[in-house]
Amino acid sequence: MEIKIERTKNPKAKPDQKNLGFGHIFTDHMFVMNYTEGKGWHDARVVPFENLSLSPAAMVFHYGQEMFEGLKAYKGEDGRARLFRPEMNAKRTNASNERLCIPKIPEEDFVEAVRTVVSVDKDWIPTEKGTSLYIRPFIIATDAFLGVAPSKTYMFIIILSPSGAYYESGLAPVGIWIEDEYVRAVRGGMGFAKTGGNYAASLIAQVKAHDDGYSQVLWLDGVERKYIEEVGAMNIFFKIDGKIVTPMLNGSILPGITRNSVITLCKEWGYEVEERKVSVDELLEAQKSGKLEECFGTGTAAVISPVGKLRYKDDVMVISGGEIGPVSARIYDEITGIQGGTKEDKLGWITFVD
Amino acid sequence: MEIKIERTKNPKAKPDQKNLGFGHIFTDHMFVMNYTEGKGWHDARVVPFENLSLSPAAMVFHYGQEMFEGLKAYKGEDGRARLFRPEMNAKRTNASNERLCIPKIPEEDFVEAVRTVVSVDKDWIPTEKGTSLYIRPFIIATDAFLGVAPSKTYMFIIILSPSGAYYESGLAPVGIWIEDEYVRAVRGGMGFAKTGGNYAASLIAQVKAHDDGYSQVLWLDGVERKYIEEVGAMNIFFKIDGKIVTPMLNGSILPGITRNSVITLCKEWGYEVEERKVSVDELLEAQKSGKLEECFGTGTAAVISPVGKLRYKDDVMVISGGEIGPVSARIYDEITGIQGGTKEDKLGWITFVD
Ligand SMILES: Cc1ncc(COP(=O)(O)O)c(C=O)c1O
Ligand SMILES: Cc1ncc(COP(=O)(O)O)c(C=O)c1O
Numbered sequence: 001m002e003i004k005i006e007r008t009k010n011p012k013a014k015p016d017q018k019n020l021g022f023g024h025i026f027t028d029h030m031f032v033m034n035y036t037e038g039k040g041w042h043d044a045r046v047v048p049f050e051n052l053s054l055s056p057a058a059m060v061f062h063y064g065q066e067m068f069e070g071l072k073a074y075k076g077e078d079g080r081a082r083l084f085r086p087e088m089n090a091k092r093t094n095a096s097n098e099r100l101c102i103p104k105i106p107e108e109d110f111v112e113a114v115r116t117v118v119s120v121d122k123d124w125i126p127t128e129k130g131t132s133l134y135i136r137p138f139i140i141a142t143d144a145f146l147g148v149a150p151s152k153t154y155m156f157i158i159i160l161s162p163s164g165a166y167y168e169s170g171l172a173p174v175g176i177w178i179e180d181e182y183v184r185a186v187r188g189g190m191g192f193a194k195t196g197g198n199y200a201a202s203l204i205a206q207v208k209a210h211d212d213g214y215s216q217v218l219w220l221d222g223v224e225r226k227y228i229e230e231v232g233a234m235n236i237f238f239k240i241d242g243k244i245v246t247p248m249l250n251g252s253i254l255p256g257i258t259r260n261s262v263i264t265l266c267k268e269w270g271y272e273v274e275e276r277k278v279s280v281d282e283l284l285e286a287q288k289s290g291k292l293e294e295c296f297g298t299g300t301a302a303v304i305s306p307v308g309k310l311r312y313k314d315d316v317m318v319i320s321g322g323e324i325g326p327v328s329a330r331i332y333d334e335i336t337g338i339q340g341g342t343k344e345d346k347l348g349w350i351t352f353v354d
Numbered sequence: 355m356e357i358k359i360e361r362t363k364n365p366k367a368k369p370d371q372k373n374l375g376f377g378h379i380f381t382d383h384m385f386v387m388n389y390t391e392g393k394g395w396h397d398a399r400v401v402p403f404e405n406l407s408l409s410p411a412a413m414v415f416h417y418g419q420e421m422f423e424g425l426k427a428y429k430g431e432d433g434r435a436r437l438f439r440p441e442m443n444a445k446r447t448n449a450s451n452e453r454l455c456i457p458k459i460p461e462e463d464f465v466e467a468v469r470t471v472v473s474v475d476k477d478w479i480p481t482e483k484g485t486s487l488y489i490r491p492f493i494i495a496t497d498a499f500l501g502v503a504p505s506k507t508y509m510f511i512i513i514l515s516p517s518g519a520y521y522e523s524g525l526a527p528v529g530i531w532i533e534d535e536y537v538r539a540v541r542g543g544m545g546f547a548k549t550g551g552n553y554a555a556s557l558i559a560q561v562k563a564h565d566d567g568y569s570q571v572l573w574l575d576g577v578e579r580k581y582i583e584e585v586g587a588m589n590i591f592f593k594i595d596g597k598i599v600t601p602m603l604n605g606s607i608l609p610g611i612t613r614n615s616v617i618t619l620c621k622e623w624g625y626e627v628e629e630r631k632v633s634v635d636e637l638l639e640a641q642k643s644g645k646l647e648e649c650f651g652t653g654t655a656a657v658i659s660p661v662g663k664l665r666y667k668d669d670v671m672v673i674s675g676g677e678i679g680p681v682s683a684r685i686y687d688e689i690t691g692i693q694g695g696t697k698e699d700k701l702g703w704i705t706f707v708d
Contacts, residue, residue: 022501023501024411024498024499024500030410051408052407052408054406055405056384056403056405056406056492057378057380057490060550061414061422061492061494061550064418064420064549064554065554065557066418066550068416100557100558101557101558136411138410138415144378144380146378146488147377147378148560148587149560150561159410159411161411181542182542183540183542186543186576186577188537188576189540190554196415196551196554197549197550197551197554197555198551199416199417200418200454200549200550201551202502203419203503204453206503207455222541222577223576223577225542
């Protein structure tokens with residue numbers, strides 16, 4: 001794939017690394033590639049970050065034919081920029097695309113596009129501890145047509161956003177709300193795909209949870225409403241009676257890349273890992289008998305998010321005394337160590353940008 | 355609500371009314387209104403139809419926070435332009451908005467916006483038999499922010515598209531594919547809302563059905579996969595043993611305005627109308643015993659779409675000999691008559707544009 005590069009003539013001032021927050025500052029450039037039926041993906045280019053000009057009839061505004069990915073670039077103490085398993089994002093992109101009738105992108109091209117645009121804006125990768133450059137690849141349907149059908153044209157775009165440390169001072173456990181009214185996704189639906197509709201469906205429960213003082217929502221399955229699925233933007237793990245347990249991939253949850261990495265590491269470390277159905281009842285019982293030893297979310301944003309409190313209807317389970325458990329801490333140190341280049345990359349998870 | 359009107363300086367040529375098709379020709383103007391947190395909806399205006407300029411980080415591209423509506427303006431033989439029950443679209447807009455955490459729009463403002471923009475472009479309403487001006491109101495989330503949360507800014511836009519006669523020569527019965535693998539929506543989800551994600555989820559089954567020679571998909575419930583829900587963009591009705599039967603509104607299907615009108619008319623005409631669960635098994639049995647007398651879809655696009663053939667796995671049910679049933683025909687005549695001004699509007703369903 002040939003990528004044309006047009007550099008900005010008006011570079012922006014870099015932001016203060018102490019106040020990056022998440023998702024609202026964007027770098028100088030973006031990657032863009034178009035798809036046209038009969039022609040395939042074409043015109044791969046890095047251009048100055050700028051507004052998109054689209055017909056108000058563009059399908060993405062009406063029928064939600066869109067997908068996205070999320071990964072990060074980390075600048076190690078050695079000054080080198082690293083990506084964590086970007087080929088997994090490329091694979092997941094195509095899984096999402098297939099469900100949404102969006103044409104696939106060759107995996108090498110996806111990774112090449114990410115590397116190229118990050119490399120052009122590499123001075124934007126922050127270096128303060130815990131910071132990173134968040135990378136948001138996404139695809140939108142652009143046909144100006146109101147019939148409900150797969151679009152014949154698309155744009156694949158990658159934007160970059162320097163983002164602050166997720167944890168200001170150590171891993172702070174969060175409180176999580178197990179949602180019993182609204183449903184995010186169901187088997188046969190598109191829960192396993194990273195697409196707008198799944199997030200649009202989740203907003204109302206998130207607002208409810210926030211109003212009640214919980215920071216995230218944990219979803220139950222849409223059929224029986226009793227099996228644990230995943231958190232708003234994280235997969236979920238439990239340590240029950242010494243074993244690491246996480247909901248199996250059943251078509252309605254996102255196959256998280258952090259999830260996959262955590263399973264791999266835990267197995268290496270000799271833990272028994274079970275991917276299976278986990279019911280709320282099982283959790284309530286494990287909690288009562290003192291066997292619910294740890295609970296943590298996994299995702300690109302925070303890597304590991306220890307859960308100190310789980311609410312289900314009138315039950316509030318406090319886990320590991322509301323503190324961080326040892327397995328959570330060990331995984332966090334290992335993965336962030338690999339990402340930052342201070343721990344050995346034994347499994348070949350790192351792709352260097354240059 | 356004050357609506358500013360800026361007329362185009364470059365009016366487009368009107369299209370050939372014999373070849374309008376659907377959803378790809380747009381008029382000279384559009385309605386736009388913005389929402390800003392703390393300020394509410396503001397700056398209602400009619401402007402020349404033009405591209406939208408949005409940040410690539412605009413939430414609508416990532417998290418599908420978007421909703422739409424669909425209705426039509428009809429020009430009667432008396433030359434007057436009519437809307438059919440636009441206040442129902444206003445109500446449904448707010449039901450969708452509530453589920454999607456989008457701020458509501460006062461119902462009068464919604465109807466006023468529709469009337470105003472249609473009135474500015476009233477010369478675009480085609481007059482050939484069966485043609486109409488399709489009206490597409492929609493709302494998109496515009497915050498340039500990658501956090502998953504309700505947007506703080508939105509655009510409400512109405513675009514207009516002259517559209518051709520749905521039926522070239524009389525009501526042609528369609529073949530419909532009952533989908534047994536993919537699911538469109540589930541209770542607790544957002545099936546009752548008119549939002550992009552529901553349509554994005556439906557594309558894959560539609561492609562499958564088309565490949566098999568069926569024009570539309572009929573969805574089953576996401577929990578038991580045995581109860582009839584609705585068609586891709588229509589509600590569904592059956593005449594079983596003399597009664598008119600349609601799936602009840604259960605939270606996972608769209609409360610169609612045509613559906614509501616059909617129920618009202620059938621009751622007026624003395625039919626027993628049942629809104630309840632309808633299983634595929636019931637249909638298969640009714641068909642075997644000769645009691646499945648008619649089947650038709652209802653929606654703004656076609657008003658009534660007779661179903662001649664229903665496929666479920668290996669069973670193909672041929673209904674009323676693949677012809678149009680008398681109830682379908684009567685409803686079609688009545689509703690299109692009211693819309694065109696040739697039948698009396700006894701129920702106050704018509705709003706005149708001027
Ligand atoms: C719904 C959902 N589940 C899980 C995850 C975790 O996936 P990953 O580990 O690939 O970031 C995410 C996203 O980041 C998500 O949006
Ligand atoms: C999913 C779905 N069901 C039903 C309908 C029919 O609704 P209405 O009669 O309001 O057009 C539509 C839309 O037009 C639809 O998109």
